[in-house]
Amino acid sequence: QVHLVESGGGVVQPGRSLGLSCAASGFIFSSYGMHWVRQAPGKGLEWVAVISYDGSNKYYADSVKGRFTISRDNSKNTLYLQMNSLRAEDTAVYYCAKWGAVTMSLDYWGQGTLVTVSS
Amino acid sequence: EIVLTQSPGTLSLSPGERATLSCRASQSLSDNYLAWYQQKPGQSPRLLIYGASSRFTGIPDRFSGSGSGTDFTLTISTLEPEDFAVYYCQQCNNVPYSFGQGTKLEI
Numbered sequence: 001q002v003h004l005v006e007s008g009g010g011v012v013q014p015g016r017s018l019g020l021s022c023a024a025s026g027f028i029f030s031s032y033g034m035h036w037v038r039q040a041p042g043k044g045l046e047w048v049a050v051i052s053y054d055g056s057n058k059y060y061a062d063s064v065k066g067r068f069t070i071s072r073d074n075s076k077n078t079l080y081l082q083m084n085s086l087r088a089e090d091t092a093v094y095y096c097a098k099w100g101a102v103t104m105s106l107d108y109w110g111q112g113t114l115v116t117v118s119s
Numbered sequence: 120e121i122v123l124t125q126s127p128g129t130l131s132l133s134p135g136e137r138a139t140l141s142c143r144a145s146q147s148l149s150d151n152y153l154a155w156y157q158q159k160p161g162q163s164p165r166l167l168i169y170g171a172s173s174r175f176t177g178i179p180d181r182f183s184g185s186g187s188g189t190d191f192t193l194t195i196s197t198l199e200p201e202d203f204a205v206y207y208c209q210q211c212n213n214v215p216y217s218f219g220q221g222t223k224l225e226i
Contacts, residue, residue: 035216037164037218044207044218044219044220044221045156045158045164045207045209045218045221046218047209047215047216047217047218050214050216059214059215060215061215062120062215095163095164100166100169103154103166103169103170103173103175104150104152104154104169104170104211105152105154105166105169105170105209105211106154106156106164106166106209107166107169107175108166109163109164109165110163111163112163
């Protein structure tokens with residue numbers, strides 16, 4: 001079965017950097033696009049970024065463009081999100097999610113990792 | 120950017136009743152790539168409906184989706200206690216793949 005496990009969350013000061021990882025199993029990772037979605041405490045879902053199956057295409061939400069970088073290592077079945085110049089408003093639970101080639105939606109999600117940006 | 124507006128913000132119903140949730144897009148979703156997700160407190164979102172009207176694997180048939188263009192609906196025919204949660208729609212037609220603000224379904 002599909003399994004996605006995020007890691008790397010924690011408390012970080014404004015302006016600093018943090019990197020998240022998402023370990024994937026149970027499917028052919030190198031065949032699917034992958035996304036990051038975040039959820040601020042008590043708020044709704046916000047789409048953050050997507051990367052194509054081979055890493056050649058990447059798109060970002062305007063709110064993170066130029067500060068966040070999505071990447072992947074298909075040899076390690078792992079998705080990454082490098083977050084730079086962090087702001088208080090980046091505080092959220094960050095989920096990785098698998099793109100469904102048939103469903104054209106996010107068909108499986110990880111459990112999320114909490115990032116808190118605070119001095 | 121496509122903006123999705125969900126209504127109502129909160130829906131108060133009882134088990135056994137029928138729930139109708141709405142999602143309106145600011146521009147037409149030409150391929151009807153509209154998905155619905157359920158999220159319970161402390162849990163990750165779960166895909167319910169994709170392509171506006173197709174149920175995902177393992178989703179009970181009391182959940183159904185309909186609509187096209189700019190207006191979409193999620194219907195839960197007979198509410199079970201476990202259905203009380205927050206529901207989000209998402210458009211997957213164009214980047215950014217925006218979400219609606221959510222509808223909280225409460226008892």
